[in-house]
Structures are given as structure tokens and as C-alpha cells.
Amino acid sequence: MSVGLSVVLPKRGYPTVASPGDVNSATGGPDGKPDLYATDIAGQLTEYPGAAPSGTTAAFDAPVSLGTVTDTAAHRWKLDDGTGTSAADPTGNSPATLTGGASWTTDTDRGTALNLNGSTAYAATTGPGVDTSGGFTISACVKLNSLSGTNSTFVSQSDDPSVGAANGFQLYYSSGSGVWAFGRHNDDTTSTAFTAAYGAKAVAGKWTHLVGVHDADADRLLLYVNGRLSATKAYAGTTWNAAGPVQFGRRLFQGTYGEYANGRLSDVRLYATALPPADAAAPGGNPALTQLG
Incomplete structure (x- = not known):
């Protein structure tokens, strides 16, 4: 038929x-x-x-x-290594080291992923992934274990510890609002001032694709959740570059690390540009296409 x-x-x-x-x-x-x-x-x-x-x-x-179709990511950590204490970045050659109880786990939906215990576990590179004073994009697949407790930061980039004490971006679950969020500190000091775009309600136990875009030309932050624009926010801070390492599972605030993520993390990508809407809304793992006919 x-x-x-x-x-x-x-x-x-x-x-x-x-x-x-x-x-x-x-x-x-x-x-x-x-x-x-x-x-x-x-x-x-x-x-x-x-x-x-x-x-x-x-x-x-x-x-x-x-x-x-072509992926223009400057860095990509698939987080499917499965063994050892290093998460490879074949795209940008900036591997991350697993620390504090971070481990590999087998997930029924995504296969091997990074497991974060919500208290001590994280992974980190030795240097920055992007220049946060310009436009950039962060993409990640996350699975939150619980809606209770404190914030869970899945990906961030720290300031250079010899210069400041803040984060240049933070992709996270905001427990106070119960939503997904993308934010950054307004400067590289120990002030409490930050800007964040608060998006869709978070769901525990389900993989969610998050994309945070810093549009430096328009001075705004955009958050996409599962392929849909979920929130925008005018950036209220100064132009500054966080020159420290990329963090998987925590963030730097007032010189101290915290907000350890309670969940699983997979396929993190960093772009050195603010992706246009069509690319920012793209799913994290497009299927391979085959020529027909």
C-alpha cells in the first residue's frame, strides 16, 4: 500500500x-x-x-x-565519556575535570550523562569558554532531580579569581520561583546585583533543553526552553568579561562557590556569538538525515 x-x-x-x-x-x-x-x-x-x-x-x-545543520559551537562537552575523571571537549580542546563526587551515570533516555549530587559535585575546565563581554550562547540538556531545596546551577563561567568574584553567566533552576533561568552578574565585584531572565516552570525528572543567549548588541538576555523562547530581560549591568573556568554543576557568587546542581547534565555547547532565533530554538540533538529517492 x-x-x-x-x-x-x-x-x-x-x-x-x-x-x-x-x-x-x-x-x-x-x-x-x-x-x-x-x-x-x-x-x-x-x-x-x-x-x-x-x-x-x-x-x-x-x-x-x-x-x-552545521553546528558552530566553539566548545562542546557531550558528557558521555563514561569512565575516568575528564569530560572531553573535542571541539574546543578544553576538557573539564570531575570533582567532589561528580560521576558518570547511565540514563534511560540519554545514555551516559554527568551525575551531580546537589552538594559537592561539579566539573570545571582550566580556562574560560567564551568572552562574556560580547555576544554568546550556552546550550545544555538538564534533568532536575527535585524542585525542593536551593537553586541548581547546571552551567556557569566564573570570573578570574585574581580579579573578581562573580559569574559571567549562569544557566540554572531558580527554586524561589520554581522556574528555569538564565542570568549573569552585573559586574565582577562582590556586589549582589545580577540580571536574570526567568522562564518556564521547571519539571523534575524530565530532560529539558535550555539555551541562554546574551545579545550584546541589544543588551538583553534570552532564555529558550525546549525550543521555545521562554523569557527575555534587558541586561542592567556593565560590559565585562568573566575570564575564569567553565563550571558544570555550580556557580561563583561573592567569591564563594555554591548552588550545586541536583540532577544530571548532558551535551553542553558554548557559542562565541548570540545565536539567531532559529538556531537558538533548535533542539539539542537533531536526528541525522539521509538522502531519499
Whole structure:
């Protein structure tokens, strides 16, 4: 039996079209309906989320732009090493060392991931990942163990300890509001002033894709949660660069580390630019596409 398609994609304009099966939905997870992906001649990836079929004709919801196929990350820690105390960064050659009880764990959804115990566990590089005085983007897949307790910072970049005592960015769970957040300290001093974009309500026990964007040209912070713009906030601080190491599972505040993450962390990427909306909203792990026909 042949199956018709309600989506017409001319091969000349879309040289790659594929369906890896049911991998996504409007709410972020599988929904029992196969999805379709296509790349155009400019390298832009588009998703057609599956909808209920009409007879023998497959149906799809409105297309969603997923950005460019080529990943432009300056650093990428997949955090799937599985053994040892080093998390590799083959993209940017800045490995992170596991410390304080941080360990590898096997997750039923994502395979090997970094396990953080919420009190002492973290991993850190030896130097900075991006210049935080300019535009940059941080992307990570996180799984929070509990909504109770204190804030859980999954990724941050510290100031140079010989210069200041703050963080240049912080991707975290805000326990006081119960939401995901992306923020940065307003300067490199011990003041308490910071700016944060507070987004969607956090859910424990579920993998969530977070993307924080610092748009230096517009002086604002943007937070994407599971592919959707969740919050924006005008940055109220000064232009400054946090020249210290990247931290996985904690953040620096007034010269002291804290807010140890209670959860799991996977696939962290750092970009030295503020990604455009289509790229910032892209899922953390796009499926591989295969030429059809």
C-alpha cells in the first residue's frame, strides 16, 4: 500500500528529506506520530511534526525552522565519556575535570550523562569558554532531580579569581520561583546585583533543553526552553568579561562557590556569538538525515 504525503517538498529546493520516526512533538517528546525533516539548499533544517493521518495520507503540523545543520559551537562537552575523571571537549580542546563526587551515570533516555549530587559535585575546565563581554550562547540538556531545596546551577563561567568574584553567566533552576533561568552578574565585584531572565516552570525528572543567549548588541538576555523562547530581560549591568573556568554543576557568587546542581547534565555547547532565533530554538540533538529517492 502506498502512502501519500500532504507536504510537497520539491527535490530541487530540498535535496535532503527524511523521517527518523517519532522523535518529537509540540510538547517536546514523542507522541506516536512520525515526523519529517528536510534541509534546503542553504543548509537550513525544517521539521514537520507528525499529525493524525487522513486515510492513507500522512499529515503534518505547521513547519518549524530548526536553524542551520552545521553546528558552530566553539566548545562542546557531550558528557558521555563514561569512565575516568575528564569530560572531553573535542571541539574546543578544553576538557573539564570531575570533582567532589561528580560521576558518570547511565540514563534511560540519554545514555551516559554527568551525575551531580546537589552538594559537592561539579566539573570545571582550566580556562574560560567564551568572552562574556560580547555576544554568546550556552546550550545544555538538564534533568532536575527535585524542585525542593536551593537553586541548581547546571552551567556557569566564573570570573578570574585574581580579579573578581562573580559569574559571567549562569544557566540554572531558580527554586524561589520554581522556574528555569538564565542570568549573569552585573559586574565582577562582590556586589549582589545580577540580571536574570526567568522562564518556564521547571519539571523534575524530565530532560529539558535550555539555551541562554546574551545579545550584546541589544543588551538583553534570552532564555529558550525546549525550543521555545521562554523569557527575555534587558541586561542592567556593565560590559565585562568573566575570564575564569567553565563550571558544570555550580556557580561563583561573592567569591564563594555554591548552588550545586541536583540532577544530571548532558551535551553542553558554548557559542562565541548570540545565536539567531532559529538556531537558538533548535533542539539539542537533531536526528541525522539521509538522502531519499
